[in-house]
Amino acid sequence: FGSTATKIQRNPSYSALTSDDINHFKEILGEKNVIQDEDRLLTANVDWMRKYKGSSRLLLQPRSTEEVSQILKYCNSRCLAVVPQGGNTGLVGGSVPVFDEVIINIGSMNNIISFDKVSGILVCEAGCILENLDSFVVNQGFIMPLDLGAKGSCQIGGNVSTNAGGLRFVRYGSLHGNILGLEAVLANGTVLDMLATLRKDNTGYDLKQLFIGSEGSLGIVTKVSILTPPKLSSVNIAFLACKDYSSCQKLLLEAKRKLGEVLSAFEFLDNQSMDMVLTHLEGVRNPLPPSTYDFYVLIETMGSDESYDREKLEAFLLRSMEGGLISDGVVAQDINQASSFWHIREGIAEALMKAGAVYKYDLSLPVEKMYNLVEEMRLRLGQSAKVLGYGHLGDANLHLNISTPQYDDTVLAQIEPFVYEWTSKQRGSISAEHGLGLMKANEIHYSKSPETVNAFLTNPFVILLLGLANDHSMGELGNDHEDIF
Ligand code: FAD
Ligand code: 2HG
Numbered sequence: 001f002g003s004t005a006t007k008i009q010r011n012p013s014y015s016a017l018t019s020d021d022i023n024h025f026k027e028i029l030g031e032k033n034v035i036q037d038e039d040r041l042l043t044a045n046v047d048w049m050r051k052y053k054g055s056s057r058l059l060l061q062p063r064s065t066e067e068v069s070q071i072l073k074y075c076n077s078r079c080l081a082v083v084p085q086g087g088n089t090g091l092v093g094g095s096v097p098v099f100d101e102v103i104i105n106i107g108s109m110n111n112i113i114s115f116d117k118v119s120g121i122l123v124c125e126a127g128c129i130l131e132n133l134d135s136f137v138v139n140q141g142f143i144m145p146l147d148l149g150a151k152g153s154c155q156i157g158g159n160v161s162t163n164a165g166g167l168r169f170v171r172y173g174s175l176h177g178n179i180l181g182l183e184a185v186l187a188n189g190t191v192l193d194m195l196a197t198l199r200k201d202n203t204g205y206d207l208k209q210l211f212i213g214s215e216g217s218l219g220i221v222t223k224v225s226i227l228t229p230p231k232l233s234s235v236n237i238a239f240l241a242c243k244d245y246s247s248c249q250k251l252l253l254e255a256k257r258k259l260g261e262v263l264s265a266f267e268f269l270d271n272q273s274m275d276m277v278l279t280h281l282e283g284v285r286n287p288l289p290p291s292t293y294d295f296y297v298l299i300e301t302m303g304s305d306e307s308y309d310r311e312k313l314e315a316f317l318l319r320s321m322e323g324g325l326i327s328d329g330v331v332a333q334d335i336n337q338a339s340s341f342w343h344i345r346e347g348i349a350e351a352l353m354k355a356g357a358v359y360k361y362d363l364s365l366p367v368e369k370m371y372n373l374v375e376e377m378r379l380r381l382g383q384s385a386k387v388l389g390y391g392h393l394g395d396a397n398l399h400l401n402i403s404t405p406q407y408d409d410t411v412l413a414q415i416e417p418f419v420y421e422w423t424s425k426q427r428g429s430i431s432a433e434h435g436l437g438l439m440k441a442n443e444i445h446y447s448k449s450p451e452t453v454n455a456f457l458t459n460p461f462v463i464l465l466l467g468l469a470n471d472h473s474m475g476e477l478g479n480d481h482e483d484i485f
């Protein structure tokens with residue numbers, strides 16, 4: 001396991017699990033939803049990257065909000081630490097226990113509650129898997145406003161709790177705009193019904209926003225209401241090569257200007273990322289031979305008029321080729337080719353996993369400076385690591401990934417705090433879309449001022465949400481990451 005795990009001590013004020021506790025949970029949930037099976041616990045204790053590992057002895061699978069409420073109420077009274085877990089695809093060590101926290105997974109709460117075919121508003125339980133929701137709404141002529149490589153496993157409750165960005169962000173924006181309501185259970189068992197289905201509602205504070213991106217630190221999200229956009233009939237995707245980063249950047253500006261209303265994704269990867277995918281994923285090939293380009297860009301358009309959209313994209317590509325911004329390119333001719341293009345971009349994280357150890361940084365930076373960091377990092381690390389730069393260029397979100405055969409503290413010391421200081425100097429964010437988790441909870445000061453962090457920790461509203469029946473404080477967030485009390 002990664003040597004990066006923050007060295008922290010278990011807070012002694014949390015109780016240890018007893019057989020009475022387990023019997024109590026069996027009464028609430030029934031035998032089969034109280035999991036003590038070692039193999040199942042092993043999976044739930046380890047994150048997707050196999051970098052963070054907890055030692056929980058109990059996984060609970062509630063089937064209703066009422067059960068979640070009863071679990072939390074009991075854990076609060078017994079001072080048992082918990083960790084909410086969704087699809088366990090998080091990339092910052094936030095979805096697994098640090099110590100022996102009770103894992104609460106609401107994957108069994110996966111019902112669609114309602115769908116309004118006029119407004120496109122979907123209401124569902126938070127354990128629904130993103131891809132299943134997308135298939136459901138596609139059948140109704142809509143799409144989910146977010147899409148990400150982990151869609152086959154991640155749960156919408158996990159997406160909301162991490163405020164996941166992903167591949168459609170450039171078009172549909174943040175979940176802060178698309179989530180219309182949610183239901184959450186606080187640490188003391190109180191159920192907050194904020195499950196509105198309204199586009200506009202200015203009656204007081206918009207409390208649900210605090211839960212979006214709060215990584216389980218304020219409670220467990222049990223239901224969500226989401227605005228889904230209509231599915232548009234014409235989708236085009238181009239896989240392009242650029243000679244340098246500056247061309248990618250100029251191409252982005254042009255795409256925003258010239259493809260404005262149809263642009264639905266603008267992603268980039270460097271040659272090192274392409275190599276990683278070609279080396280470690282089976283059946284993937286570079287659609288642009290020979291592979292001597294330094295950068296690749298994926299542009300997707302979604303619109304309602306097939307010939308107009310295609311013409312628009314082709315004219316844009318032609319102009320960009322003539323202007324030297326694009327060196328080569330191909331437009332997908334069918335759905336299989338389109339998904340093979342996406343597979344390259346979405347497969348980078350998996351390829352990195354297969355290559356060995358990986359240090360991941362998910363940064364918001366000014367587009368014009370972004371790739372300087374990748375280059376500086378290459379200079380710092382020399383031959384000891386592979387440094388990859390890719391990500392959601394359309395959202396100014398860089399995924400800087402550093403791959404080494406195994407975890408090595410000397411490599412880590414070369415990367416951190418350099419990467420955070422560099423980002424902070426640019427007034428960037430050390431977590432654009434993945435969250436803080438265990439990995440970055442103690443690094444928050446690189447992105448937020450001391451006064452702001454203090455306001456997080458002492459805000460009476462937050463303390464109220466935490467349901468602090470006893471005297472634990474939000475300071476726990478920095479220690480036992482997102483254990484909710
Ligand atoms: P988990 O990983 O289980 O949990 C994530 C966090 O949310 C944890 O802190 C957990 O405690 C909390 N949590 C989970 N469920 C709940 C709940 N119901 N209530 C309260 N708290 C909860 N992220 C992006 O933003 N954009 C991407 O493009 C993207 N691509 C990815 C691609 C791959 C291949 C992988 C593996 C991950 C990717 N991610 C991406 C990271 C990850 O954030 C998302 O996969 C997803 O949002 C996490 O959802 P999950 O259900 O797996 O949550
Ligand atoms: C992506 O955009 C994900 O592919 C994963 O957010 C990023 O692996 C990463 O660093």
Ligand code: ZN
Pocket residue numbers: 166391392399433
């Ligand atoms: Zn991403």
